[in-house]
Amino acid sequence: MNSVAFYLLLLLLTSAATSTTATTIGVTYTTSTSSPLSPDKLAAKVVSMNIPSIRLLDSNPTLIRAFAYTNVSLFLSVPNPLVPLLASNRSLAMRWCYRHVLPFYPRAKISTISVGNDVVSYSPDVSPFLLRAMQNVHLSLADLRIYKISVSTTFSFFNIVPTAFPPSSAQFQEPNGEVIIRPILQFLERTNSSFLVNLFPYNMYRSSFSIPVGFALFEEGPFNFRDDLTTGVRYRNLFDMMVDAVISAMAVMGHENLPVVVAETGWPSSGIDGGEVDATLLYSEMYLKGLLGHLRSGGGTPLRREGVAEVYVFELVERDDDGKRGVRNWGLLHRNLSSKYGFEFSGCGGGGGNGRRFAEFLVVVMVCLLM
Ligand SMILES: *[C@@H]1O[C@H](CO)[C@@H](O)[C@H](O)[C@H]1NC(C)=O
Numbered sequence: 338m339n340s341v342a343f344y345l346l347l348l349l350l351t352s353a354a355t356s357t358t359a360t361t362i363g364v365t366y367t368t369s370t371s372s373p374l375s376p377d378k379l380a381a382k383v384v385s386m387n388i389p390s391i392r393l394l395d396s397n398p399t400l401i402r403a404f405a406y407t408n409v410s411l412f413l414s415v416p417n418p419l420v421p422l423l424a425s426n427r428s429l430a431m432r433w434c435y436r437h438v439l440p441f442y443p444r445a446k447i448s449t450i451s452v453g454n455d456v457v458s459y460s461p462d463v464s465p466f467l468l469r470a471m472q473n474v475h476l477s478l479a480d481l482r483i484y485k486i487s488v489s490t491t492f493s494f495f496n497i498v499p500t501a502f503p504p505s506s507a508q509f510q511e512p513n514g515e516v517i518i519r520p521i522l523q524f525l526e527r528t529n530s531s532f533l534v535n536l537f538p539y540n541m542y543r544s545s546f547s548i549p550v551g552f553a554l555f556e557e558g559p560f561n562f563r564d565d566l567t568t569g570v571r572y573r574n575l576f577d578m579m580v581d582a583v584i585s586a587m588a589v590m591g592h593e594n595l596p597v598v599v600a601e602t603g604w605p606s607s608g609i610d611g612g613e614v615d616a617t618l619l620y621s622e623m624y625l626k627g628l629l630g631h632l633r634s635g636g637g638t639p640l641r642r643e644g645v646a647e648v649y650v651f652e653l654v655e656r657d658d659d660g661k662r663g664v665r666n667w668g669l670l671h672r673n674l675s676s677k678y679g680f681e682f683s684g685c686g687g688g689g690g691n692g693r694r695f696a697e698f699l700v701v702v703m704v705c706l707l708m
């Protein structure tokens with residue numbers, strides 16, 4: 338075999354293996370207040386599970402430090418109560434970056450800072466401060482000569498998009514759409530940042546009697562589709578519908594090309610009360626596996642071929658109050674870090690690790706056979 342043919346083969350095999358998905362799949366982690374895990378133990382577990390990315394809902398510095406020298410990228414959050422302070426005082430924004438970013442970056446791969454989480458429902462008084470707080474964090478990072486961290490904020494689907502049926506006619510809820518979201522979209526566009534949204538098909542399924550559970554769980558079935566009559570597009574799962582509703586709402590404001598990051602998604606394994614009959618361990622497993630399979634298939638959504646840029650599964654570890662009366666139960670892992678059900682993060686997201694290794698293995702085998 339001549340060397341040109343060899344390199345063509347190599348190219349073909351590695352591109353086939355690495356183009357499995359454009360979406361990075363990570364997890365969220367919330368520190369337990371009563372019996373927190375050791376940060377080093379957490380980081381080691383995340384590395385051993387091949388999870389490429391983690392969203393730290395409580396971004397305390399010891400947790401960030403634990404991820405230094407790992408290849409896990411970090412999504413940090415500024416707590417909601419700090420938003421008005423960082424908005425009105427630039428030096429406080431600088432101080433936040435001094436404490437949470439400067440000592441660790443770039444050894445800790447901080448990729449994103451979300452200024453607030455679902456501030457719209459947290460407090461209508463705080464929402465007007467969002468943009469200014471984001472600007473102050475962005476400017477502080479620039480003062481520190483850090484340009485590669487994306488600064489954004491996280492919205493919650495249900496508090497900004499009133500309906501996802503049909504996705505093509507979705508719009509942001511007013512008055513927040515014009516007053517809060519439009520200027521933020523401009524900021525995101527200008528700074529090459531992404532639109533971050535918490536998106537739970539479980540909630541939409543619960544709020545509408547006409548949605549079959551299989552449609553929410555990525556199951557194929559005779560009734561598991563919805564047509565968007567305006568665009569003529571057929572949806573096979575609720576997740577894609579909700580993502581496209583977000584993209585349509587951004588398009589109305591002229592920002593249809595902003596990358597979308599799903600900052601939280603998941604399915605609870607038990608509900609607040611006996612009324613949540615679909616909050617079961619089986620369904621939470623089906624949702625996770627369906628989601629991972631769908632994202633890895635690399636098909637994107639009907640309105641966006643490359644799909645969402647990143648997805649964070651809520652949540653890595655069950656919290657100690659999970660499953661108690663009045664609290665939903667989440668978590669891929671028990672508190673002792675054993676898995677609740679079998680699933681594989683490896684081979685997805687980031688570098689497409691296993692696929693690439695397999696391709697390299699194939700090349701070696703073929704070269705050996707041909708020589
Ligand atoms: C991180 O990734 C780089 C480049 O892929 C690799 O050289 C390095 O060994 C990795 N580090 C760890 C701790 O996995």
Ligand SMILES: *[C@@H]1O[C@H](CO)[C@@H](O)[C@H](O)[C@H]1NC(C)=O
Pocket residue numbers: 426427428429
């Ligand atoms: C801003 O915060 C700094 C640091 O805490 C403080 O010294 C300063 O007085 C604050 N400025 C205003 C206008 O509140």
Ligand SMILES: *[C@@H]1O[C@H](CO)[C@@H](O)[C@H](O)[C@H]1NC(C)=O
Pocket residue numbers: 527528529
């Ligand atoms: C945004 O990305 C584009 C294309 O990758 C690049 O040309 C531009 O400099 C970036 N802008 C900023 C503010 O990073």
Ligand SMILES: *[C@@H]1O[C@H](CO)[C@@H](O)[C@H](O)[C@H]1NC(C)=O
Pocket residue numbers: 671672673674675
């Ligand atoms: C971890 O905790 C779960 C739930 O409490 C339990 O079922 C499981 O046996 C535990 N595993 C280990 C290795 O201790």
